[in-house]
Amino acid sequence: MNFDPTNLRRTDYGFFGPDSPSWKVWTSPTAVIGFQRAVTLEFFDPFLTASVADTGKIYSDARSRLDATFAYFLIVAIGDSRTAIQASEHLMTVHAKSTGIEPISGKRYSPNNPETQLWIHITGWQSVLKAYEMFGPGLTPEEEARYWQECRIAAELQTCDPADVPVTREGIREYYANVRARLCSSERAEEGMHQMLFTSPKNGAGLTYALGARLLSFASIATLPKWMRHLGRFDRPRIVDLLVKPAARILVWLFTLFNKAGLIMAAPIIAPMAGQILEQHLKFEVPEHAETVTPAAARELYGSRGHRSVSAAG
Template sequence: MPRPAFLPDKLDVGLFGPRSVTWQLHADPAMWLAGICSLYLQALHPRAVAGVVQNSKFRTDPFGRLLHTAAYVVTVSYGTTAEAQRAASRVCRVHGALRGVDPESGEEFRIDEPDLLRWVHCAEVYSFLTVVRRAGFQLTDAQADRYLDEQRRSAALLGLDLDALPGSVSEYEDYFDRMRPVLRRTRDSDAIYDFLHRPPVPWWARTPRTAFYLPLGHLAYSLLPDWALELHGRRPFPRALATGVLRTVRLAGLAVPVTMRIRLPNNPLAKAIDRLGTGATPSRTLLPA
């Protein structure tokens, strides 16, 4: 029996729904590189990165944080409303129990301070948008603004005030301008840079890591905004080269149909299509005008 047609007025479409920009953009293959790029950007906030370095197991579980973050983003993007809320509640419980120590002042701080959560959210979402657009996913300026406005809903799940969040490209640029005096390269940001270039792996995987992952890790770094590259102080790939390789990687991903890319166990997007019907399959034709 064929799956039912998409019925948005009768079914739970989740936080965003198939006719959102989020639904289409987050299914793009370039999102993986965008996610890694966002970690480089987040690392420029001294307190935010100190909280990660002091509390994360990224050195002993190199891909755990990446996979957990990716799973959370996919669940909030494509899960039911209840699933998104449960995922956010788990994150809030974990963050609420964690503390960090400012490496400069020695002051203890909460990981879930609103300013820190806001920075992490904005760095992540802005990276998603700018990297995927640079990879060739075409959006109008209005659609880009709509995406950033949609993403305020995901931040609200973590307890952030909607009115205190930027919701357009210009508002994001203003936010980063205001944050610039706070941001800098630190020993902790260098640790994240090194980790994202050379994550610890068993001896037998070191050659593949050097041959395949290291160039991709540096590609993700090279996709940062110019001002963030200047703060990190490491030489990126030339801009034209980075863009060309990014688009090639994306095209290779697009060669695999979306229905095959998402058929992994418990993939929230696959479950959403099963729940809502094939009309919910991500497609540029569903982008809002």
Template sequence: MAGGRTTGDPGLYGPGSVTWQTHGDPMMWIAGVRALYLQALHPLAVRGVTQNSDFRQDAWGRLLRTARFVATITYGTTEEAERAGARVRGIHRRLTVTDPGTGARHRVDDPDLLLWVHCAEIDSYLHVVRRSGFPLTDAQADAYVAENRESARLVGLDPARVPADTARLAAYFKEVRPALAHTPEAGEVDAFLRRPPVHPLLVPARAVLWGRVAALAYAALPPYAHELYGRPAPDPDVVTRRLRAAGRVLRRIPPTLRWQLPPKHILRAVARLGPGTRPSVYTLRHNAAILDNGDASRAP
């Protein structure tokens, strides 16, 4: 492991995982917004959010709680991650949602709903960071998908039914595509993400800063999502250039400065495990080189 041995609890993923290195990238914020856009296109899943949460009144709080959960299960101790998962499962067990098409009641922890939310998140995280220039090989991308069956387990899914590589993740989206639709609830999520409520003095900053984040996250959606939302997106090559430009700008911000933002899980993890465990793209490149050398040495 880079930086020598560690002595603390590495948590569920640990510094040797692709997830550990990837989730420290600042483009994860844009990826998270893309995930919200994508998740909202599942009629039952988005209704579960609007019926059972204070999304309209505390949307910012919901976004931050989601970010805190991802940070905790990635960089927290094993106990902290398991406790966070148990908390989420406990909340979901108590909630139900009404199907907008049939009127039938469903549990929020229905495996099909949980699987959609999970896959939309993992696809968004992986798509945005890779497209913005984060150096993941195909093998590392597959490893990332496989590793995050652990996060699926934490929210109540059987890891055996969760996609374990990028090919199976793509197959899942092809299978679920006919069930997706633009509902009034999806329109509410879209409206919030484009113009979230802020203090009047912050309205100009919302247009300049958040507006660009939301627009880029929306542009990074797959074409069928743009079609469902009914709003066009720039040419894919233009989107890729913008994602790469955003990645270059955000990655120039010193990590120790970025990691000062709440919830500070990365700083606590590094303090627990040692400076050699800092998330870094260089670790991924080093690991990829080792794999490449290993494969080459076995080649005929």
């Protein structure tokens, strides 16, 4: 991603603001667990698997793959609107160049495809909330309702139709039920999922990432339904889940006690760029305009003329 995390511009409070559940959920230590869950789930979409596998980077540098994706989601959730729009346009441009043939169906894939983008978006936002509920304090019903509305707003920066984003827990369940028939696993999908969960330091990720990813995997796998764990061949005995849940909650509580310092220490182990974004965010500098804006207004101010053509290409 063409982005300098040491200079997170603060033109405004972005799309949601300091009192939003999105800021609360995405800046919790549990977000790292949730995001490992999300990038693992992505591989159940065969078109996304083909796209990621054909670039090859996932096998040689799993850390950068997770870090760049995590950084993008953080920018949209907690960054200022200018940075978010610029990050979105950059990502869409990169995706537009990555097309090919999905080998199982023989159909052409594109990361900008609206269905693929919807899968990425929903699994990201739902996974981070799931980890926040399971290992953190969770949201009130009112906060959760607002969180899903904010999830739909965030989708405006991607090629999917925001109207397709569910805004209730029941809607999310229905979405997963509807897409389950087209989800599958394969040799390349399993390799990608296992890279995210059980990375070896030999693939360029480094010892700290490999160790951190494997430790996180105990918690992230515990959040997943059995059918997904069986399909991806990374299931574990129920007793492991029972032991992991209280241990993870205690660790999250300890990190939360440290407040800013705890969060800054947690993220860089897995995602250095995302950790720097969080560090900048937690300084909480007052922006030039102490207000939130809509993605549409931000695009008018900061978007390029080519944005619509790039998005349409997906």
